[in-house]
């Protein structure tokens with residue numbers, strides 16, 4: 001489908017199951033990487049990790065465009 005809806009402009013780059021290193025070490029960590037194109041911040045990647053086994057959760061955001069002039 002080539003339907004670009006403005007209400008959902010994220011693109012899933014990667015999903016997979018990985019080892020949960022910080023807590024339980026089991027292969028139950030769901031990893032999702034989503035590419036967003038934000039009109040204000042530009043391209044950014046959202047990394048979401050969640051472990052089914054121990055409940056560990058972590059979200060990281062990486063900004064690809066570092067041209068922001070928020071701080072002058």
Ligand SMILES: [Zn+2]
Nearest residue numbers: 020024051054
């Ligand atoms: Zn875990």
